Amino acid sequence: MPTSRTTCLFLFTGALGVFACDDTCPEVPVPLASIDATCGPTAVGTVPVVNGSFEALHDPLAGWSLRDASGTGVTRLAGLDGCAAIALTPADDRFAASAQLTQVVPAAAVRGQRVRLNAYVRAETTGGSRPGLAVHARAGERRRVVDGAAIRFKDGAWALRGVEFDVPRDADTIELAVHLGEAARVELDGVTLDRVGPACPGCDPPAPLGERELDNLLAYTRLLGHVRWFYPADQVEHGDWNHLALAGVQTVLAADSPAALADALERVFQPRAPLVRVAVGRPTLAPFARPTDATRALVWRHGDKSQRVDRDSLVGHVPEDISVPEPGVPHAVPLARGLVASMPYAVWAAASSLPLPGRSDPPLTKPPGFTPAAGDRLTRLAAIAVLGARLSQFSPHVARDRDAWEHVLRDSFARAAVARDRFELREVAWRLFAAIGDTPAQAHVDNDVELVHRLALRWTWLEDQVVVTAVDPARAPDLRVGDVVLALDGVPVELALRDVLEYAPGRTDARRMLWALSRLSRGQTDEPRALTVRRDDGEHTVAVATVPVRLAPAVRPGPKIRDLAPGLLHVDLSGLDPADLRAAAERIAAADAAILDTRGGVTRKIVELLVPPAPLPERHTIWPEGQHAWRDPDAAPTAPREPMALPSRLVVLTDAGAVHHTEPLLHALRTDHGARLVGSPTAGATAEVRAFKLPGGLVVDYTHGEPLAVGRDPFTPLAPDVAVTPTLAGLRAGRDEVLERALAELQPSDVPGTE
Structure with missing residues (x-):
């Protein structure tokens, strides 16, 4: 006879994170053939979850939905309770990073309460993003995500995992999710949702200060x-x-x-x-x-x-x-x-x-x-x-x-x-x-539900309006490059931007707008959003899907290193893998001229390959508030390795996305290599940032100490040698006017239309 299902599930889901079992529970899963025919879906936990132990005989996933996981294999296997568990396997070698198993339950009974999602899990991970459990609260007609919590796991043996969450008072539903996390296999049993007590016990409500x-x-x-x-x-x-x-x-x-x-x-x-x-x-x-x-x-x-x-x-x-x-x-x-x-x-x-x-x-x-x-x-x-x-x-x-x-x-x-x-x-x-x-400071929330998704587009501020610059056609088929955005979810975009710009960091208007547009493209939802746009044939309202940030359209699609003309290379440094840059070192050195594209920023590893930072001695402070600081010349770091060889003729493309290590790169290329900068001013944020965690979980990155800069003010934006402002007409025609101007700098007599 199988063991007592009710007894075992109560023990391993009620332990709140610690697996416990009495003498009646098996040490290992019992064979599937011995499962009693009376096993079936039974509500376990103080908040009902449909088919939480996957015992529905004709449909193991009854009550559940798979998202971004087409072709997933579902196999019944013996669970620790003497009844069934399930195994999920991807159609390919691993699940997509966004793949998940979800169920939505009503939130009315637990608003303002703390709940705990438990599941017994086992996973075969592949080195990519890890599987996890998440709980999200949704509200409103658009099912907007208003808050959430999550944990990740990589357990190769059965383990009970749980995550606690305070349900907001405006929540309509709670979404339970098992993130499959690029795993090769995920096994599940005993998913329960329990009421723990009041939300945030002992928390003081908002009140003004005198x-x-x-x-x-x-x-x-x-x-x-x-x-x-x-x-x-x-x-x-x-x-x-x-x-x-x-x-x-x-x-x-x-x-x-x-x-x-x-x-x-x-x-x-x-x-x-x-x-x-x-x-x-x-x-x-x-x-x-x-x-x-x-x-x-x-x-x-x-x-x-x-x-x-x-x-x-x-x-x-x-x-x-x-x-x-x-x-x-x-x-x-x-x-x-x-x-x-x-x-x-x-x-x-x-x-x-x-x-x-x-x-x-x-x-x-x-x-x-x-x-x-x-x-x-x-x-x-x-x-x-x-x-x-x-x-x-x-x-x-x-x-x-x-x-x-x-x-x-x-x-x-x-x-x-x-x-x-x-x-x-x-x-x-x-x-x-x-x-x-x-400018480069950031503030992050643990288990963020606001900023992990963004619209499946890219946009910019052009001719005093928000203009779409890149589109994911699979997720926004009715949107076009060059569309002027008038409203987001019915809110005029000018009003939405005005609210965000109030807290947008940056030393220039262009940098603040860049930050604000990035923030506006994200939101507390993973559902499609409505954009009202204007184009030549009038106004249209179109649906645009939201996607994980890493799936947003590429800033500049296509190869990162390409020939524009014999002996002339375009090297897109933004998003370039350092290994690919190293592999192309001989090709770049042999070129007659090159256009280095830093628009959007460049990583430190890329910068160090091209122009290693000048060896500066460490800065020291022994008095408070930064007074009496000095640099110890005896503490100079080891000299950097030899940089990559570059063509004698260089043009570098830049914009307000240039922060951190990008600005020293631009300064060094212009000073030491005679490069000409084409585009718009940088952000004026050459700085090292440090992160630390505040009480309550907020993580902040801030500019720490005196920025490392040579021969210039690190807080003053670098002005280009040739200022270029793209146009809406050029964007709609598919032209990159900044790149075109760079070509004119290198070969003015050979490029059509640049005389």
Whole structure:
């Protein structure tokens, strides 16, 4: 007799991530032939899922739908419960990256609740994208995805996997999905959906901040930046700083007077930095005595890496005009509300130094089960505090205008306090980066459902209107290159762009528009969207499918390296594989002339093949807020390898998509190789970016420290030698007017129509 199906399914789906079984459950799947004929679809889990264990006798996938997975083989096999499981195999060697098995269930009963999707899985992966589980909430007539969560797995043996999700209050349906993830085989059993409890337990609702609370947060953020990265004692490396950010924000928000705020700040930071003092007015700056067991003094040294180092290792190795902090000597740190903190930037350390006994971070007053999430007001405020503290120390944009920075930070706190979710918190971060002019900065959401799909087209801003430049005919058959976009889902495109441009980062209008159009092409849906367009025969409303970002039409279709004329090569560097560039090295070197196309940006590996970056010594900082920084000439990196040989005659195509390493490439090609730049100005964003995670899960990339640039201002866009603005008429005629002008630069007498 088969084992008890009800008992086993309850055990392995109710364990919430940990497989458990009693003595009646088999160690391995039982043979398919022994499955009892009474096995059939039974609802398991607190939210009904149709055929969750795939026991429907005549259709193992009853209630489920396959998407982007035509030709999938479906095989019944014995499950761990003594009944059936299924195996899914692709028509080819692996599933498509977008292939998935889905089921939609009503959301009415679980709105505002936390649910958990569980499934027992086994997969044969191929090295591509991994299989996973996902749950999405949809709303409205267009089935718009309003939020979601996902996990990935690569288990070769049966394992129970689960993902939790807070169902939004406006959700109409919940979509359960098994992403097949380029696997060669996926086996499934026991898919259940369970109600865990209320959504975001312990989360505080949105509420505006008063002026006193804003002042308190500014004071806390400034001191956090100093203590976290410039108080060098051992205590700073113990504990969870994100937890401290939450507890610290909660503590200082309650301070109703300057004296109470001073006391709150000391209570927050002294467990990590026991020599920090906060006072109303100017504090006493008497040096702290050297402990009797002190063996050395420590300071922070921030460069390519951040580390605490022995102070003696710096003395005599820094420029003469830069002092090294003295151990135990406090320095004043002005805060808000008339407060001044004091702290040393070098501290005495014993041979073994641990957190002070009896000192611990202030408690976080939240109910059991609370997890920091961007749906929580306190978590959002802590996220801005952590972001602001780091940027205060390491952002070159903040260093350029610290007076404006306080207003930007105050506005960011005010917006975060009334934001509703992680998407609105991301918009707050984008606004902050836009306000300080950090062009390459980004903010990402874990398990993002907004930005992973985009319209199956490309478009640009041309002649003061949005114009389609590339189309996927299979997914948008009624759309044409050269169509002028008037509305998206019935919203005039000018209004939609105006809203996005408010938080679009960039130092030029062209760069901000480029960013805004990219953002506008994406949205909280994977369903087709309606575009109203204008062409010569009038206005039309057409359906355009949305696709994963990587499936969007190519910027410039066709071969990446091609002959335009005898001895003249066009090399499209945007999206070019470095291996293909290396393989074409002799062909490029033998050419009489070449047009290098960088429109849209170039990867660092491509740049290093053509013009390796100039060896610059590492930059170091031992004082807060970027002051007294220097470059150590003894720390110069190893000289780069020899670059590829290039033709003597070069023209380089560029536009506002040139950021990061592309701009140094353009500068070097023009300066060292005599190349002429044709197109439009670059973005003015030569910078190294660093990423870190904020409380609540938001991940940000920001410009860190002084950008590496030689012979020019890294924040000033490069102007082309020949400015070219494409036209709508040229686009509709299938012409690349920038490339045509580049050809004219190289052979003006031989190119028809260029005299």
